[in-house]
Amino acid sequence: MLKSVLIANRGEIACRVIKTAKRLGLRTIAVYSDADADALHVALADEAVRIGGPLARDSYLKIDAVIQAAKQTGAQAIHPGYGFLSENAKFAEACAEAKIAFVGPPASAIRAMGGKSEAKALMAKAGVPLVPGYHGEDQDPATLEAAADKIGYPVLIKASAGGGGKGMKVAESKGEFRDQLASAKREALNSFSDDRVLVEKYLARPRHVEIQVFADSHGNCVYLFERDCSIQRRHQKVIEEAPAPGMTAALRQRMGEAAVTAAKSIGYAGAGTVEFLLDVDGSFYFMEMNTRLQVEHPVTEFITGLDLVEWQLRVASGEKLPLAQDQLVLTGHALEVRLYAEDPDREFLPQTGRISHLRFPTENAHVRVDTGITEGKAISTYYDPMIAKLIVWDHDRDAALAQLRRALGETEIAGLVTNTAFLMRLAANKSFAKAELDTGFIGRHEKELLPSVPPAGDEVLMLAATGLLLSERTDSADDPWSQRDGWRHYGGSQDHLNLIDVSGGQAIHKVVFDYAKDGFVFHFKKATVAVKATLSSEGRLIADLGGRRLAAGFARKDDDITLFLDGVSYRLKQAPIAIEEESGEATALKITAPMPGRIIAVHVAAGTQVEKGAPLIVLEAMKMEHVLKAGHAGRIETIGCKPGDQIREGQELVRFAAPA
Known part of the structure; x- marks a missing residue:
């Protein structure tokens, strides 16, 4: 067995590999960029080496820097994780030249599958069906x-x-x-x-089903069943599950054997995934092979009871596969969701910012959380905006779905916009529960899934206001003159708060209430509600709303408030005065950059009349192109950018002429 391993990656996969390697008694070495100097994977490793600046090309993609870090620390092996150099044949060759074990397939196998066109030609020769x-x-x-x-x-x-x-x-x-x-x-x-x-x-309604394969250097190769990854947006996976719903034993065997054929045809070793499109008639077609560990590998681990990273390290040490095909057993059902810093209600635009509050569900036999993020850390523009993977298991799919909904309901992330509420709507969707799956699912059910965060109703406003008032009492406990407890030398004790519903379209609510001896009395147009509540130091808000008991999460940073209720994160902001005159039309007349990036194209010019939904600007950020569209019809007054410009978040790009 190896004695030490360097992890040439970051985030949750680096943390995952470090934990398994330590369990096996290996010394672990992390590498990090300037942006990750205080990252979780750096803290977990036995040793850490800086390899460059924050951009991936200046650090995690620098082959020479990674190899030098391995030599410097005496690492016997390098685990590439996924992304970055994990499928880089030159990197695998550089490891071999340096006499360092590469925890992955031979460079020849990476190269064979590295180009989709070349890979499909190879698969055609091997008899694997193609689209x-x-x-x-x-x-x-x-x-x-x-x-x-x-x-x-x-x-x-x-x-x-x-x-x-x-x-x-x-x-x-x-x-x-x-x-x-x-x-x-x-x-x-x-x-x-x-x-x-x-x-x-382009197949109309295919399912995306992939087969996990594993091979060693002794000629053995097995398939560890399948995963269904059909729930996607922008061709990126949102929910993964194993096994694939509705999969028959015969079809599983045919797809598994095809995947093993694909792996053997290129002399594969290590963990790999062969991805197929599964048509409604049961036909399946090879798409590609990922010559690395996949993001969604935990669902396979849950249903097989295996640690795939351990298998990787053992195979890289020259050992044979621990089990043969007929020894592998599939048990139960597992689902995985990816928690992203992104805004589903704005076409899933990636978000940046600091995580001011972070609570994950307690891990147990049914729930697992893979993350490289801790509270207080920032999501930057340098890397993928994934915060964590939430993985659940139970004896069947219905029970696993219940576990997923429960786990999402216990997840609290504040400080930036996330897709948590969107994932909760997916998990609660009736068609998803019936396993009516295909790659167009999200687009077809968009009206049910979006907006992911509904406007804040009276109940949410009461809870948010109550949490704010209780937190202010705690903040001013040592200063009786600053306590907001309703005490008056004379007169009544009615007060109000102005709360902006940030996640519900910037609507402004004047929340009127009276201070009561043991709580508050809120006044709305249709009701008056007495509220008694407690707020713990961990942010747990327990409230009695007119006889109805509710539990919610509450997080506050300055005037920014996040209320976590039934799996939805309501973002609100306290405003000292009503600000209707500062919102509305003025905001609608301009389009600003939702994130830092580079302008790829400008489709309009000053003086152009456009219709609602017309594409205006193409912005490149986080290696993806984002089309900014007109929110309403109107005439373009000014354009504040040109192709090639590097722009900052919030920069004005387009201004509409004011209506006559």
Whole structure:
């Protein structure tokens, strides 16, 4: 067995590998960029080495720096995690040259599957079924368009060297093919330094089912069953589950054996995933092979009772696979969701900011949390905005779904916008509960899923106001003159708060209340409600609202308030005065940058009349292109940017002329 391992990654996967390696008695070494100097994976490791600046290209993607860190610390192996250098054949070769074990497949296998076009040619020779498409070397736009015309629309344009939904676009018709092709190539070049694409038939309602394979250097290879990853947005996975609902034993065996054939055909070793599209008639087609550990590997671990990272380390040490195919047993059902700093109500735009409050459900036999983030840490523009993975297991799918809803309801993240409430709506969706799955699920159910956070009603306003008032009492406990407890030398004790519903469209609410001896009495248009409540130091708010008892989470930083209720994070802000005159039309007349980034394209000019929904600006941020659209019809007055500009968050990009 190896004695030491360096983890050439960051975030939750680095933490995950460190924990398993320590359990096996290995010495662990972390590498970090300037942006990650105080990150959790650095604190967990036995030793840590700085390898460069905050940009990935200046640190985690620098092969020489990672190899030098391994030599400097005497690491016997390097685990690449996923992303960054995990599927880089040159990195695997550099490890071999340095006589350091690479915890992954041989460079030849990475190279064989590194290009989607080349991989599909190999799979065709191996007899693995493929989706009709063009996987050739000729990248002339005319050639690619002719291929799309022959395949028939809609077609999928996909980065040949890509993954994670980057460089992937759908052209619904011939008229939009060139624009989508250009966009896919730009994203592919930016994300993978390779703008080659392939073109395939876009299946109407396929499921995305992938097979976990594992091979050793002694010729053994097994499949560890399947995962269904059909719930996606922008071709990125949102919910993963294992096993795939509705999978028959015969189909599982056929897909598993096809995956093993794919792995053996390239001399594979280690953990890998063979991804298929599963059509409604039971036909399946090879998409690609990820020559690394997958983000969603925990669901496979839950249903098999295995630690896949341990298997990786054992195989990298030269050991045989611990189990044969007939010794593998599938038990129960597992689901995984990815908690992201993103705004589902604004087309899932990534968010940046500092996490001011963080509570995860307690881990147990049914619930697991993989994260590299702690309270007080920031989500930056440098890396993927994933905060954590929440994984649950139970004896069947219905019970596992109940576990997921419970776990999401116990998750509290404040300081920035997250997708927690959106995930809760997905988990509670009736069609999802019935396993009516395909890759278009989110788009088809968008009206049920969005907006993910409803406007704050009276109940939410009462709880938020109560939490705020109780927290102010605690803050001023040593100063009786600053206590907001309703005491008056004369007259009544009615008061009010102005709360802005930040997550519900910036609506402003004047919350009127009286101080009572043991609580508050709130006055709304249709009701008067007496409230008694307690607020713990951990932010647990227990309230009796006119005889109805509720429990909620409460977090406050200055005037920013987050109330966690039934899996929804309501973000509110205390305003000292009513500010209606400062919102509304003035905000609607301008479009600002939702995050820092680079301007790719400007589709309008000053004086142009546009309709609601018209594309105005294409912004590149976090390696993805985001189209900013007109929120209403009107005439463009000024344009505040041009292609190539680096812009800051909140910068004004477009201003509309004021209506006559």
